[in-house]
Amino acid sequence: MEPSAITDEWIERHFDHLSPDLARDLHPTLARARSRCPVAHSDAYGGFWIATRYEDVLRIAQDWRQFSSELGITVPAPPGDQQMKILPVTIDPPLQRTFKKLINAHFTPAKIGPWEEATRAIVNRLIDEFIDAGECDFMKEFARPFPGLAFFDLALHAPADDLEEVNHYATMASLPNVPESRECVLKLAGWISEFLDRRREEGPRGDVVDAVLGAEIEGRPITREEAIGTVQLLVLGGLETTAGVLGAAMLRFCGQPEIPALLREKPDLIPKAVEELLRLDGSFICIGRTARDDGEIDGTRIGQGERVIMYWASANRDEAEFPDPDAFDLDRPRNRHIAFGAGPHRCVGSNLARMNLRIAIDEIVRRMTDFRLKPGADVEFHSTFNRAPLSVPISFTRG
Structure with a gap:
């Protein structure tokens, strides 16, 4: 069905976060939800709530005592789906803080700063492979391999051949709505286990993997399952999310050629452009929580055990927080986007993602011009x- 077939009734009563129609028409649909029913209830998958306004999403994310990650970060999914036990996403403070502190120390600005030169070299090596052709599939040839190559080499010290x-x-x-999904969850966990x-056999490198392997959790050694779950978070957070932002950028x-032209002329604006691109097209679009007790969101009663999906992608285009929210505007007086989440579970890799995006966009607009989406x-x-x-x-003209 066409995107226009997403009706008001669908938004207010039958919202399905796995729908391909929503994937295609995400932002207009979320705008309608904010306007018509900012805290809606869906009857899909046994029922869940959807929060779409900035103020409500931020409150849910920060109130971990009422809206728990440990009790569930997804709504009940289709039969056969297996929820990923990724840490520390699926636990609450205070234990969550122990795992997050363990990871955070390896992704501070001071820690990742020395990776800039190597990151830029990876970007240019990938561009070199397609620039003379004047065309490419940007996702396949750049956006998807780049963050993985950088992350495998600089953060995980994992073999590039496995990427x-x-x-x-x-x-x-x-x-989760793809039949192959469950099998790939298990295969990813298996790869991490072998890695x-x-x-362990190679000896220490002083990186985040060493920190995970040698961690003590509440006075005891980290378990094998906990180590796999923690590295799983790093892999999922370090690969697909950055690729999605680059693809959307x-x-x-292609649609607004004045943007790359401006950044080419004034590269000092690229860090600010990265923030606006994250706000408009951040790839981490939503996550769930489960209510520990009876409560409310914006006057709507949420019962104990009920699940809520909060949409970062909607909050970041909320008219109440961002004037002219769908516009790319480098002159915004403030940009308090939550593309990396908010509260105790805010993304630990935000510094790395920002650096990767800044360097990638810098080299792309410097070396390539006249971006065009291929006809058809x-x-x-x-x-x-x-x-x-x-x-x-x-397609493009070489810079």
Whole structure:
């Protein structure tokens, strides 16, 4: 069915976060939800609530005592789906803080700063492979391999030869409505388990993997399952999310050529442009919580045990927080977007993601001009809790 077939009744009563129609028409649909029913209840998958306004989403994210991650971060999914036990996403404070502190120390600005030169080299190596052709599938040839190559090399010290396989597992694991998803969840966990075994044998490198392997959790050694779950978070957060932002940014550059032209002329604006791109097209679009007790959101009663999906993607385009919210505007007086989430579970890799996006966009607009989406291209998105274009076929003039 066409996107227009998403009716008001569907939004208010039958909202399905796994719907391909929502994936295609996400932002207009969320805008209608904010306007008509900002806290709606869906009868899909046994029932759940949807929060779409900035103020409500921020409150839910910060109130972990009432809206728990440990009790569930997804709504009941289709039969056969297996929820990923990723840490520390699926636990609450105070234990969550122990795991997050363990990871945070390895992704501070001071820690990742020395990775800039190597990151830029990876970006240019990928561009070198397609720039003379004047065309490429931007997702396949740049947006998807780049964050993985950088993350495998600089953060995980994992073999680059494994990246294509792991990228596939990570992408499929994010799509619970795809039959292959459950199998890829298990295969990703299996790869991580084998990788951790190899790292134990190789000796210390002083990186985040060493920190996970040697961690003590509440006075005891970290378990094997906890170590796998923690590295699983790093893999899922370090690969597909950055790829999705890059893909959406290229679509925007094709549709609004004045943006790359401005950034090419004034590269000092790129950090601010990254923030606006994250606000408009952040790929981490939503996540769930489960109510510990009876409570309310904006006057709507939420019962104990009921689930709520909060939409970062909607909050970041809320008219009450961002004037002219659908516009790319580098002159916003403030941009308090929550593309990386909010509250205790805010993304630990935000500094790394910002650096990767800044360097990638800098080199892309410097070396390539006149971006055009190929004629007849029908860009589709995979979209559940993360959203990314499946393919972005472009042509361009070499810079």
